[in-house]
Amino acid sequence: MEGIMMKNGDKYAVAVRKPDQEIEVKVEEYKGIIKNKKIKSLPVVRGVFSFIDSLVLGMKTLMYSADFFMEDEEMEPGRVEKALDKATKGKADSVIMGGTVAFSVVMAVVIFMMLPYFLAGVLRHVISSETLIALAEGVLRLVIFAGYILLISRMKDIQRVFMYHGAEHKCINCIEHGLELNTENVMGSSKQHKRCGTSFLLFVMIVSVIFFIFIRVDSPVWRVVIRLLLIPVIAGVSYEFIRLAGRSENKVVEFLSKPGLWMQNMTTREPDESMVEVAIASVEAVFDWKAYLAENFNWEYPREDMVSQAPADMADPTGQADPAEAEGSSPAEAGA
Template sequence: MKYSGIGGQAVLEGVMMKNKEKYAVAVRKPDGEITVDTKEYYGLIKNKTLRNIPILRGVLSFVESLTLGISTLTYSASFFEEDEEDTKAKKKELSKEAAAKKEKAEMGITVAFSFVLAIGIFMILPYYLSLIFQKFITSHVALALIEGIIRMMIFLAYIASISLMKDIQRVFMYHGAEHKCINCIEHGMELNVENVRKSSRLHKRCGTSFLLFVMIISIIFFAFIDVKSRILKVVLRLLLIPVIAGVSYEFIRLAGKSDNPVVNFLSKPGLWLQRLTTREPDDSMIEVGIASVEAVFDWKKYLSEM
């Protein structure tokens, strides 16, 4: 397997693929046509030296992925709005500059709200729930482990609950299409429906695996927080989030480039979890994934250099 450098995510009835600064969102519109929107995204910091600093690059990647992810999801959803004609009419009334400012403001609010909500549910809530066990357990290491288990249970319950929604099930199928397209070319096969169909829907370089490692690594970090003040414990947890995200990113980055047996073994929990967040796509979904890849990546040149 050769590292391609491309990555992506599923969107509503489509796939986003990113290669360096270029990304494309391919969406299957209600009329069956595939539309592909290609743009460039340079991230929060353009300085390449800073972007290559270990840990820091992971923090940047996490924030940028969240921002770009919400933006592309919003874009894909625009094709399926019930009052699409009314929406278009309203957009025409706004100048391009005003519309751009409004979109940026809305995106900023959405990203901030999503981040705060995620921190509250997956970081702060597990800590306070773990305090129930303080009556029986005095070891802060054991309590950190219990907190981590609670965090994973909340995360798994969240995944299980949203997977019951029909729209999310289709998003998970497109998630599978995204992985299968990347696996297809990284395993030296031509990018076509037949080859993609027989490729794996699981991939070591996945956001699902990243989130799992964030939760696992947080147990290790939080086990070293041995202070009496509950408020200080919460503050320290919040301060450590960027570091934990950075460390998790470094492992996922390594896993995506390595076939080392130890790395492969450590990657297995993330791959198992992806069985919940991916589904086998149909051929029409695979076609969308292929369209997204081809908009940002010259897979023929890539295969010729393998």
Template structure:
């Protein structure tokens, strides 16, 4: 498989696709029409050498993806809000552009802060405090660290299983599947159309699900070997290490996306298997949205000609 520079994310009734310094949001509106919005992608690494360094670029990419993802979710949700207002018959309150931008800004930062705090509290701090109860019955730091690791993985997998059963999230996961299929279609040398997208795989090495799994695994490794006697210091170290863990996990997922090495492929297997929870087989209409989002920011025809010249080099 020849890696492209396309990345994506599912949103409510749509998909975000990013390529280079642009990203697009394709949304299926309530009337059935596909709305595509293209925005510039402003990366921290563009004008700063430190954010281009290994690990640092992972931290930057994590927060950039989080910010853009929330913006896209807010944009896609606005179509649903408009439909609900039309259904209720209530007059829509007109707001100035300045008021809208201010509200969106505060909502975005509030959502981002809540997401980060919630994730750290649930997947990092809660396992630590639960495992800490074992200190009343054992002094073995190794045993406590192993129990903490097990609790962390159980919580993470349980959370994914739980949200995958929610009806609205299942549709988001169907769009997630359409996003993966669309990228796989291009990267495997197929023309980008609904038929080819639908028969492509919904597993992808660069998926955010795989990234989160690596975050769990890397955090477990770090916490197994970093031991201090002070309870307060143990908590502080866990919090301070989170950017480093995210950066290391990014480097692993970046390598996995570029390499066909058998060892790398083996390391990617658990993440690919986990994607069966976070992706669903999409409907053809969802594939149409994914295609529209890709074509807005990525010239897939040129990509096929360049990377598969034996098939497409002669075409005009």
């Protein structure tokens, strides 16, 4: 929809360009499904829970932004909506959100994990090498993923989401390169970012290939079970790499980050200035970028109340401490 969500710590902001062209900004807290900070800081484990949080929060903000356009069209709730609202005692939105997230996860597992496995399984009639079959499964998974992104990128509404996605990246790149956060500087910044959710999802595909090459069982049933059980682990490992990529200038890490950046050419588009204004409004609602620039780039501002702070956690797909986005077009990324 016509908006962007940014998250900093437990606070997040949703900025939406309403039909009357005004920007509405909402700031709320979201502490996640796991409140224990020790658990949330465990390597690999934190990636699993943070990814789930990003799905829930992404869907929540998506529904919030959609409400503005439903109100503009003056749509009356139908019989099904009224019945559901009555049956859930006014919690229909929460039920719908939970059901949508669950359905999205199931479909993602079926399309991107199980379908490639069964398609590659056909090769067992002509190939005896399990390594080659695992590689074929990985190639099919990457092809299906890229094909899916390419297909949805042709949809007009998704193209606008991808433009907001680009505005989000540009906004964060502007800050991280020590530039004042204004429309001109943001428009001149890159629309690619190493901690993007697109890079995370692509690396999930790549890590799954590595796992399934070395983890083998003879039973077809156990092959399916193991693939399902390893999904959280694969997501956690992929998250750790994306987190590292956002902090490291190592040449090897830079090289491994390239495929994700290339994939972002499909999931981000150049935004217009009105979209950049929405992104800036979202950032400023939860992140003191002036204090960040003052601390990290020695910028000076005539403010007596300036408080030094660490970078915001708005960049990676799961919300760790870095100034970037909470990812969108899918519930894991930022275009609300």
